[in-house]
Structures are given as structure tokens and as C-alpha cells.
Amino acid sequence: MSEPIRPVAAGAFSDDERAAVYRAIFSRRDVRSQFTDRPLGEDVLMRLLTAAHHAPSVGFMQPWNFIIIRDDAVKARVQQAFAAANAEAEAMFDPDRRPLYSSLKLEGILQAPVSLCITCDRSRGGPVVLGRTHAPEMDLYSTVCAVQNLWLAARAEGIGVGWVSIFRPGALTEILHLPGNVVPVAWLCLGYVDELYDQPELAAKGWADRLPLTDLIYHEAWGRSG
Numbered sequence: 001m002s003e004p005i006r007p008v009a010a011g012a013f014s015d016d017e018r019a020a021v022y023r024a025i026f027s028r029r030d031v032r033s034q035f036t037d038r039p040l041g042e043d044v045l046m047r048l049l050t051a052a053h054h055a056p057s058v059g060f061m062q063p064w065n066f067i068i069i070r071d072d073a074v075k076a077r078v079q080q081a082f083a084a085a086n087a088e089a090e091a092m093f094d095p096d097r098r099p100l101y102s103s104l105k106l107e108g109i110l111q112a113p114v115s116l117c118i119t120c121d122r123s124r125g126g127p128v129v130l131g132r133t134h135a136p137e138m139d140l141y142s143t144v145c146a147v148q149n150l151w152l153a154a155r156a157e158g159i160g161v162g163w164v165s166i167f168r169p170g171a172l173t174e175i176l177h178l179p180g181n182v183v184p185v186a187w188l189c190l191g192y193v194d195e196l197y198d199q200p201e202l203a204a205k206g207w208a209d210r211l212p213l214t215d216l217i218y219h220e221a222w223g224r225s226g
């Protein structure tokens with residue numbers, strides 16, 4: 001049943017509102033080690049999940065599920081899965097970069113009070129989904145939009161989020177008993193933070209710098225700068 005369309009004003013936000021949106025975008029960080037012990041309640045978690053659930057999705061497919069993990073035993077298994085994959089990853093970097101890589105903390109799975117696995121159900125909506133017929137990966141992209149909504153809402157709530165992706169294929173599927181049609185898109189560590197880096201931690205620690213935006217903009221076709 002479709003509802004009648006009720007238009008809402010679509011003008012620019014007030015200066016303060018706009019500043020708040022950009023502040024969330026620019027001060028959002030990937031958090032690995034600054035989590036405090038402050039418990040994360042159900043109310044705020046539901047606000048974050050509601051923000052995620054309002055993300056755009058291909059054909060309005062809403063392919064996501066949110067698996068909330070508070071159990072230390074499950075977190076411990078995931079942390080072990082990280083450690084196994086991270087040891088492999090470390091060995092793949094050039095020897096001259098390896099010491100720096102080893103010094104980086106790349107997850108806070110056991111420190112964060114709550115973890116969240118955001119999944120993508122690739123079969124939701126059936127085999128033909130508006131906008132996805134020629135590009136099946138659009139459901140995965142939609143799920144990433146949900147992650148980003150949550151990440152920004154969390155920043156506004158004073159909650160840090162850390163995305164951990166250093167897992168062997170199938171590790172999260174096995175630990176979380178995911179069915180075959182469901183892909184684990186993001187393992188997110190969540191917890192209140194008192195402080196954040198003022199720049200990406202990987203930049204602060206000399207791993208990578210932010211690329212100049214002007215180098216990334218082309219006009220009309222690939223490679224044509226203004």
C-alpha cells in the first residue's frame with residue numbers, strides 16, 4: 001500500500017546544522033584503542049541502527065541485518081580470527097614496511113563494549129531487484145552506505161567505531177553461523193570515546209597520507225584534469 005506523498009521543505013540547513021553535519025564528517029575516525037568502559041545502552045544503539053537503516057539501498061532492497069555481539073566468548077573467537085589473518089597480512093608487506101605495520105594497532109575487538117556485524121543478504125527481494133539487474137554488487141554497496149550512516153551518527157553520539165576487515169574469507173561466516181546467501185560486510189567495534197585523533201591514525205603514524213583532492217578530480221573523462 002503506498003502512502004500519499006507529503007512534501008517536506010528541502011532548503012539548505014541552518015548554519016549551525018550544516019556545521020554539525022560537516023563536523024561529523026571531518027572528525028569521524030576509525031577507532032582501535034580509545035574505547036572507554038562506559039556501557040553502551042540499548043537506546044543509543046537503536047538510534048545508531050535506525051540511522052543505518054535509513055541509508056539508501058538499491059531498489060530499496062535494504063539488504064542489511066545487524067548482528068549485535070556483547071558476548072566475550074564470541075569476541076574472543078573473532079579476535080583470534082583477526083590475529084591469524086593479521087600474521088599472514090604482516091608477512092605480505094615489503095620487509096621495509098613490516099616493522100611499521102607490526103607496530104600498528106588494527107582492531108579493538110576485546111576493548112569495545114559492543115561489536116556489530118553488518119551483513120548483506122544477497123537474496124533479499126528475489127533474483128531481480130530494481131537497479132541491480134546488471135550490477136549485482138549494488139546490494140553490497142548499499143550495505144556500505146548503512147555502515148557509513150551508522151559511523152557518522154556514532155560520531156555525533158560520542159561513540160567511536162572501528163571497522164575490522166582483517167579476516168580470512170569465511171571466518172566471520174563460520175563464527176556467526178551465517179547462511180550461504182548472507183555476506184559479512186563489516187565487523188564494527190563500538191564504544192564511547194573521550195578523545196580521537198585529529199587526523200587518520202594511519203596518517204599520524206606515517207603509514208599513508210591523505211591524497212590531494214585536486215589530484216583526484218578529472219573533467220569529462222578519465223585523466224583529464226581541469
Ligand SMILES: Cc1cc2c(cc1C)N(C[C@H](O)[C@H](O)[C@H](O)COP(=O)(O)O)c1[nH]c(=O)[nH]c(=O)c1N2
Binds near residue numbers: 028030165199200
Ligand atoms: C572497508 C574498510 C575496512 C577497514 C577500514 C576502513 C574501511 C572503510 N579501516 C579503517 C581505515 O584504516 C581508516 O578508515 C582510514 O585509515 C582513514 O582513517 P579515519 O577513518 O579517517 O580515521 C580499518 N582499520 C583497521 O585498523 N583495521 C581494519 O581492518 C580496517 N578495515
